[in-house]
Amino acid sequence: MEAAIALTIGIVFGSGVWLVLRPRTFQVITGLLLMSYAVNLFIFVMGRLWIDQPPLTLAPGTPDPMLHADPLSQALVLTAIVIGFATTALYLVMMIGARGLTGTDHVDAEEDDDE
Amino acid sequence: MLLPVLLILPFACSVIAACMPASARNREAWLAGVMSFAALLGVVSLFPRISAGEVVRYDAAWMPAYGLDFVLRIDGLAWLFMVLVLGIGLLVVLYARYYMSPEDPVPRFFSFLLAFMGAMLGIVMSGNLVQLVVFWELTSITSFLLIGYWHHRADARRGARMAFTVTASGGLCLFAGVIILGRIVGSYDLDVVIAAGERVREHALYFPALVLIVLGALTKSAQFPFHFWLPHAMAAPTPVSAYLHSATMVKAGIFLLMRLWPVLSGTEEWTWIVAGAGVCTLLIGSFAAIFQHDIKGLLAYSTISHLGLITVLLGIGTPLAMVAAIFHTVNHATFKASLFMAAGIIDHETGSRDMRILRGLGRSMPITATLAIVASAAMAGVPLLNGFLSKEMFFAETLLVGGDTNWWMSVAALVMGIFSVTYSLRFINVFFGRRQVELPRQPHEPPRWMRFPVELLVLLCLIVGVLPGFSVERILHSAVSSVLGAQTPDYDLAVWHGFNIPLLMSVAALVGGMLFYRLLRRRFNPDLRDNVPLIHRFSGAQAYENVMSGLSVSADFLLGLFGTTRLQPQILCMIAAMAAVIAVLGLPSSRHLADPFANLDPLFALLLAIGCICAVAAAWQAKYHRLAALALLGGTGIVVSVVFLWLSAPDLALTQLMVETVTTVLLLLGLRWLPPRITPRELAIEVPRRVWLRRSRDLLLAVLGGGLMAGMTYAVMQRPAIDTISDFFLLHAQSEGGGTNAVNVLLVDFRGFDTLGEITVLAAVALTVYALLRRFRPASESLTQPEQQTNPVDPAIRQTPDRQAASGYLMVPGVYLRLLLPFMLMFAAYFFLRGHNLPGGGFVAGLIFAVAVILQYMLSGAIWVEAHLNLRPFRWLGAGLIAACVTGLGAWVFGYPFLTSHALHLSLPVLGQLHLPSAFFFDLGVFAVVVGSTMLILIALAHQSIRSHRQPGKNADAEQNTQEAS
Structure with missing residues (x-):
């Protein structure tokens, strides 16, 4: 289970790394999104894997922390997801703005680079 | 109470003077003069007490945890200097009234002068060494502004810069020296330090403290070898010179030496x-x-x-x-x-x-x-x-x-x-x-x-x-x-x-x-x-200029050597450095590899496999098939969402799902502005060897990065979880936060201040996006309608987009979604209300609300939606931030720290018992900010397509007429 999750995080992250190293803005933004999936998952699993034990303390009385998933990593990731959307929007606007200003979608505006 | 008033008065008058009109030379002079005179009277009235040997003190708690108090004290020496600062200040104000020409920006002059006066008073009245250094640096800054008052003149700028560099560096030395002195004595309180003179002089650190403090005093008082700044500061208006170089600025160093004379x-x-x-x-x-x-x-x-x-x-x-x-x-x-x-x-x-x-x-x-x-x-x-x-x-x-x-x-x-x-x-x-x-x-x-x-x-x-x-x-x-x-x-x-x-x-x-x-x-x-004669060769000013130009030349050299304005090398360095860090820190601990795939559900494995395949395929397709890459990206996103759900994080699953939706819409709106790209195979272009090399390097780095990330994740998960603060949140979510959903309680109650910061960032980013798009100039080839919308195969091209929505092929889904809108809003309200106890909350509800509105935009068109729905994203943003802040400030009214939460139990006539925590209103603010920022970003982006159809010089109506006629 742990190995499968770790492998998934690695593959998604690696795909993101490959993309952010590409020269076209759309590739970079896609890469950033993939990397943020991987990183969000990574932070999330730092609270370990729990199945069918959501952090809802519905039962009366003092809750037992051993029976509930870690709420801290979940809260961190929740805000990270929302901020991730905002930064994606910012990057997108910069991307289309740069394309309008430089006439190219190369991140360094070098059209002669055939990569 | 007189002491803090004496200190605050000049700064307050400085602000007032700055706000006065430029032509009010007399009024500003009166303000400054009356203020100096009143303060002088106040100081003089203290003389009987001072001359009797009393030390007038005012203490206020500043940083009690560090033993730092804000202390103002006047003894005989401080009194004398205060009379000098205020008395000569008063005369300088009177003189400056006649000296300054009406063309000069006089409010600025008096404002700076008064601020400087306040800073000087702060130095002489300080009863705490750290506080003294703060005012010390304040005099450096204000004297910089005063010397550079005629900033159109190169010599004034140069003189101001030189004076500031020398005195402020000296101030930093002084700060270091004062900290050493405070460490030796164990207190920064002036009276305590002065009483401990014997102990200081015998301490091993006496010499460094002495050198650093004296450096501060010598630079300020223009002593050899730092004297060169003073003649250059003469570029200031003469009233400033009369003030700074007779009674105040340069005397600060002397004052400090006198003040610490008993100690050092x-x-x-x-x-x-x-x-x-x-x-x-x-x-x-x-x-x-x-x-x-x-x-x-x-x-x-x-x-x-x-x-x-x-x-x-x-x-x-x-x-x-x-x-x-x-x-x-x-x-x-x-x-x-x-x-x-x-x-x-x-x-x-x-x-x-x-x-x-x-x-x-x-x-x-x-x-x-x-x-x-x-x-x-x-x-x-x-x-x-x-x-x-x-x-x-x-x-x-x-x-x-x-x-x-x-x-x-x-x-x-x-x-x-x-x-x-x-x-x-x-x-x-x-x-x-x-x-x-x-x-x-x-x-x-x-x-x-x-x-x-x-x-x-x-x-x-x-x-x-x-x-x-x-x-x-x-x-x-x-x-x-x-x-x-x-x-x-x-x-x-x-x-x-x-x-x-x-x-x-x-x-x-x-x-x-x-x-x-x-x-x-x-x-x-x-x-x-x-x-x-004799000494002109040893010019301190020349040495200063040489050092300065040497610094900027070497900075340029280092920037040229290590800096780049290009993004690609920067990303490469970052990724390589990150991989190196993981390799050094993460891997040595991953020895334990017993049965890595234990209790793996086949369905879950399939799910993960789909996510991985989507990610790799997106990476492969992102260059030539953007739409396909976007769809594949969404696939990975959905898988991530399901993984969250599977692993007991329903809140995350909901949020991820909604964010996935809005992100896809966002990227779809952006696709239109990118240039078309055709594969080299279709153009029959050979990919050069150099490019292959580069790709191989990147592939290697990607495999390395991914592998290291996987290794590190696995290594961490192999270890038992350490005790974190998480248990606290679970234990107290219900008893103190008043909610059973620990994640939501954590966000809106325990860590409400963080969330407040986060929604502020969200609002700021949305406004930035909006502001950037207002100046957006698309590339010329993207201005016309996209090729896909003019293909004659599609019968819809005979209609304008708004008519497609009103009576064309989009009418049926449009009507259908209009019907669904209230239900979707109901869903948003539902998820919002139950958020404190069950999965949901302001973030999720806000995203659902925004998606409901965006769907209307997609199917009915922006023009129709805006004619029927008056959405004002700015107001949502503002109202949300205000709601969150007011909830926080409300705690102050009852004497609690900012954002302290309180749960209210109400018995309402119809609804019955109602449990209403104050975090509810905070969550409402979160909800409004999320709705506002999401809508602002997406609508601003969507409006670009409408705007670009317009030809310059024609208004919207004319454009519609021409389109209909054609």
Whole structure:
């Protein structure tokens, strides 16, 4: 289970790394999104894997922390997801703005680079 | 209560003056004058208490955890300096009223001047060393602004920069020194530090503390080798020079040395460093002053030498020397301020300050001439003037400390006395003789009130000089005894002490100075020399410029070596560095590899496999098939969402799902503005070898990065979870947060302050996106309608987009979604309301709400939606932030810290029992900000497509008509 999750995080992250190293803005933004999936998952699993034990303390009385998933990593990731959307929007606007200003979608505006 | 008022008043008036209109020269001067006068009265009213030996104190808690209090204290020394700062400040304000021309931005001048005055008062009143350093740096900043007041002039900018660099670096040294001193003593409170003098001097860290603190004082007081900034600061308006260089700025260093004299002095190191710097300074300053052509330059160097004199006295370290130092500080402030003002009058009324062309001014401005001559006589140390008294004390002290054998200090003192007579003569020479050159303006007497400050100060010089016992004795005594305490010596301020060696030295200096001046006129006429003989090669200013240009050249060199403006190398470096960090930190711990795929559900494995395949495929397709890559990206996103759900994180799953939706819409809106790209295979282009190499490198890095990330994740998960604060949140979510959903309670209650910060960032990003899009200029080939929308195969191209939505193929789904809108909003409300106890909350609900509205935009078109729904994203943003802040501030009303939550139990008539935590309103704010920012971003982006259809010069109606006609 742990190995499968770790492998998934690695593959998604690696795909993101490959993309952010590409020269076209759309590739970079896609890469950033993939990397943020991987990183969000990574932070999330730092609270370990729990199945069918959501952090809802519905039962009366003092809750037992051993029976509930870690709420801290979940809260961190929740805000990270929302901020991730905002930064994606910012990057997108910069991307289309740069394309309008430089006439190219190369991140360094070098059209002669055939990569 | 008087003390904090005295401190705050100048700063408050500074703000008021800054807000006044530029033409209100009189009003600003009145404001500054009345404020200085009132503060001066307040300070003077304290004198009976101060002279009785009382220390007036005001304490306020600042950082109690670190033992730092905000302390204001006035003792005799501080009182004396406050009178100087406020009294001379008042006169400078009056003078500046007439000096400043109506074209100058006067509000700025008075604002800076008052802020500077406040900072100076802060230094002298500080009863805490750290606080003193804060005000110290504040004087550096405000004096920078004052010196650079005429910022259109290059010399003003240069002088201001130089003064700031030198004094602020000294301030940093002082800060370090003060921290060492505080560590030695164990407290930063001035009274405690002063009482611990013995312990400090014996401590191993005494020497570094001494050097650092003295560096701060020497840079501020323009002592050798840092004296070079002061002449360049003369580019300031003359009232500023009169203020900064007589009574305030440069005296701050002297003040600090006096203040810490009981702690630091009395050792050999102290005497060598302080007195050594002072002797060099007084000789260099007085010698260089003789050879200046600019009156202000002469006064600047003379200031340097007089400060050197005071520094020597402090360095000597005997109690009587301290008396002389304080006395000379006061005397120097009075005569130097009046001389600077006289120089300003000459400049103002003749248009020149060049002593080579100014002659015979005594005829055209007799009163000013008389005043200036008396003041310079005080500067030269002529009997019956105040300068004579303190200078004689100086001579006596140098004799005393040198004794019979070590006479070099007495010689230096005598030489300095001779030089100061010489430069005083050179200065008053402008009033005698006959004018040979036509001056820019016909000289005449200044306005009555412009001369008044000079008159008053010269009168003070005379009174102190003739009747010292009557005029200053008590003030001086209270200042001296506040520094020296039990060591206060007996001294006599009488004019006549009988025939003795100091008197002989004074006479020798006067006669020698006159002879030296005649000699200079005959042999080396200073008017004909362009530089200072002997020492002009050792220019501190040149060394400063060399250091500065060296710094900027090496910074440029390093930037060229290590910096780049290109994104690709930066990303490459970041990724490589990150991989290296993981490799170093993460891998050594991953030894344990027992049965890695235990209890893996096949369905879950399939799910993960789909996510991985989607990610790899997206990476593969992102260059030539953007839409496909986007769809694949969404696939990975959905898988991530399901993984969250599977692993007991329903809140995350919901949020991820909604964010996935809006992100996809966002990227779809962006696709339209990107250039079309055709694969090289279709164009039959060979991919060069270089590119293949690059790709191989990137692939290697990607595999490496991914592998390391996987390894690190696995390594961490193999270890048992450590105890974190998470248990606290679970245990107290219900009992103290009033909700069973620990994640939501954590976000809106326990860590509400973080969430407040986060929604602020969200709002800021949304506004930034909006602002960037307002200036958006698309590439010219993206301006026309996209190829896909003009393909004749599609029958829909015969209709405009809004008609497609109203009556075309989009009508049915549009109507259907319109029907669904209330249900979707209901869902949002549902998820919002249950959020505190079950999965949901402001973030999720806001996203659902935004998606509901965006769907309407997609199917009915922006024009239709905006005609029927009045959405104002800005108001959502503003209302949300206000709701969150007000909820936080509400806790203050009840005397709790910001964002303390409270749960309210209400019994309402129809609804029955209602549990209403204050976090509910905070969550409402989160909800509104998420709705507002999401809609603002997406709608702003969507509007670009509508905008670009418009041809320039035509309005929207005309455009619709032409489209319909075609």
